[in-house]
Amino acid sequence: MTKKHIALVAHDNKKKELIEWSKSHRDSMLACEVFATGTTGRLLAEAIGMPVHRLQSGPLGGDQQIGALIAEGRIDALIFFWDPLAPLPHDPDIKALLRLAVVWNIPMACNRATADLLFSSPIFLDGYTRGVPDFTDYNNRPL
Known part of the structure; x- marks a missing residue:
């Protein structure tokens, strides 16, 4: 089984909810490599007692860093x-991150119910291979 690389982001009013969700899925999270923006990453590492790759805070570029990791297939x-x-205030960054997740066919959960369904799927952690879009024609189009 290949380790899944999961990005976790939460706005200030949702950090507590994400921490609670992460605690309830800690066993599954241990099978993942976790990336998170700024404060969320620190809080997650403290709460679940596992390593978290901490990026910048969202408004300081963390959302864009995660977007870049998505575009790189990581x-x-x-x-x-x-x-x-x-x-x-950083709504354009948020929209860009959500857009990249859709462009690159990344499973995405924006609330607890969807995150629960994703992590409880029997194929998610063991056996799911997402289709990666082929943008060859897009990249080779005339300007």
């Missing part, structure tokens, strides 16, 4: 608990 799933009720 992330297998995105768990992003975002707050739809809070004003988000």
Whole structure:
């Protein structure tokens, strides 16, 4: 079984929920390599007692760093608990991250229910290989 690379992101009002979710899925998380933005990464490492690759805080470029990892094929799933009720000054970065996850066919959960379903899937951690889009024609189009 190949270790899955999971990116975890949570807005301030959703950090507690993501930490609680991570604790409830700790056994599955141990089978993953975890990447997270700034404070979320620190809180996760403390709460679940496992290594977390900490990137910049979202507003300082962490969302974009995760987007770059997705584009490079280094992330297998995105768990992003975002707050739809809070004003988000870095909204363009968030939209760009969500867009990249869709472009590259990355399984993505934006709430606890979907994250639970993703992590409880019998094929997710053992045996799922996502289809990677072929952008050859897009990259070779005339300018």
